[in-house]
Amino acid sequence: MRITSLARCFRIFDINRLSYCVRYPFSSRTKDMVKLLKFDLESPDPLVVERAKQRVIDGVERNLVEPETQSRNDKILIREMLAFPLAKILASLSGDSFVKRRYARAEANALRRFLEKEPQFASQLSADLGVPITEGFVPFVAYANAAPEQYKLVNAELDSGRVRLRRQETLVEFVAELFRQRIEEDIAKPMKVPKRYTSIAAEIKGEVNRDKAYSSVKEMNLGPVTTSEFPPCITALIELAQSGAPMAHQPRFTLSTFLINANMPIDPIIEIFRPTPNFNENKTRYYIEYSMGKKGSGTKYSAPSCEKMKFYGTCVNPDALCGRIKHPLSYYIVKMRSKKQAGDKSGA
Numbered sequence: 178m179r180i181t182s183l184a185r186c187f188r189i190f191d192i193n194r195l196s197y198c199v200r201y202p203f204s205s206r207t208k209d210m211v212k213l214l215k216f217d218l219e220s221p222d223p224l225v226v227e228r229a230k231q232r233v234i235d236g237v238e239r240n241l242v243e244p245e246t247q248s249r250n251d252k253i254l255i256r257e258m259l260a261f262p263l264a265k266i267l268a269s270l271s272g273d274s275f276v277k278r279r280y281a282r283a284e285a286n287a288l289r290r291f292l293e294k295e296p297q298f299a300s301q302l303s304a305d306l307g308v309p310i311t312e313g314f315v316p317f318v319a320y321a322n323a324a325p326e327q328y329k330l331v332n333a334e335l336d337s338g339r340v341r342l343r344r345q346e347t348l349v350e351f352v353a354e355l356f357r358q359r360i361e362e363d364i365a366k367p368m369k370v371p372k373r374y375t376s377i378a379a380e381i382k383g384e385v386n387r388d389k390a391y392s393s394v395k396e397m398n399l400g401p402v403t404t405s406e407f408p409p410c411i412t413a414l415i416e417l418a419q420s421g422a423p424m425a426h427q428p429r430f431t432l433s434t435f436l437i438n439a440n441m442p443i444d445p446i447i448e449i450f451r452p453t454p455n456f457n458e459n460k461t462r463y464y465i466e467y468s469m470g471k472k473g474s475g476t477k478y479s480a481p482s483c484e485k486m487k488f489y490g491t492c493v494n495p496d497a498l499c500g501r502i503k504h505p506l507s508y509y510i511v512k513m514r515s516k517k518q519a520g521d522k523s524g525a
């Protein structure tokens with residue numbers, strides 16, 4: 178069934194309700210709508226398939242999915258809503274644990290963003306995920322499985338096998354984690370779907386840019402930032418900044434986005450730029466926070482790939498490892514991981 182005819186029979190619902198279903202694609206309300214639409218996996222709208230595919234790729238590469246929720250066009254909203262169950266199917270069929278894990282996390286990140294603005298929906302959504310919250314309390318087992326690390330049972334208020342979710346942010350984190358776990362469970366199960374989806378899932382596996390996915394190392398638990406493991410291009414840029422020579426916009430952008438994505442805290446980054454001509458601490462801080470997505474549009478910028486670095490002439494002194502990677506952050510990750518492994522072995 179095409180979206181146009183779906184939309185025609187769907188006008189009984191208003192745009193705000195559809196938008197809710199796009200924001201919360203696992204909710205009971207959304208499931209009812211999808212059932213009503215009789216979404217047919219045998220002959221789906223190609224645009225829904227395309228959105229589903231892109232949703233998985235975005236999730237893996239950017240650690241975030243950004244469904245169109247603001248549209249006033251019911252066709253677009255229906256497409257977004259239907260893309261979610263199909264994206265789960267595609268992630269599952271990829272058979273790639275990295276893709277599955279990243280995709281599930283990205284969906285949870287999107288949910289967290291929406292719920293931070295609309296916490297009033299969190300309890301209902303928790304119930305939709307199978308964990309009812311009664312008077313702020315959740316069952317002990319559910320809490321132990323899904324509560325964010327920092328809110329674990331120390332100081333938790335217990336009552337008859339239940340735990341109180343005291344703070345709003347705890348509740349939001351809890352529901353986001355429940356959602357992530359639910360997606361991981363769903364996409365781990367074998368799925369019987371038309372064969373065409375297997376080839377689309379294979380395309381995703383081939384197309385997804387893993388270097389981009391690694392553009393943030395925050396979640397990789399690599400330990401404190403270690404400048405001695407930086408790639409030669411970044412070492413050269415640090416030397417340039419420290420020398421007090423003028424630094425054009427592109428090298429400045431490259432260095433700051435690399436350091437941010439390598440998880441270096443803001444203050445040491447500022448110190449690196451301090452010797453540059455006309456240094457202004459407030460401006461530099463603003464610029465770094467802007468690149469982190471804490472200011473302005475909220476977009477977090479990734480560091481340029483090796484290809485772009487070559488284009489800008491900032492790829493210098495490449496070594497043997499450079500021949501095996503496509504992104505300066507991949508270089509750093511490989512070095513840090515082998516350092517960690519060497520440390521683990523010598524400690525054994």
Ligand code: SF4
Binds near residue numbers: 491495503
């Ligand atoms: S190949 Fe990549 S990591 Fe190596 S120096 Fe060039 S830009 Fe840097």
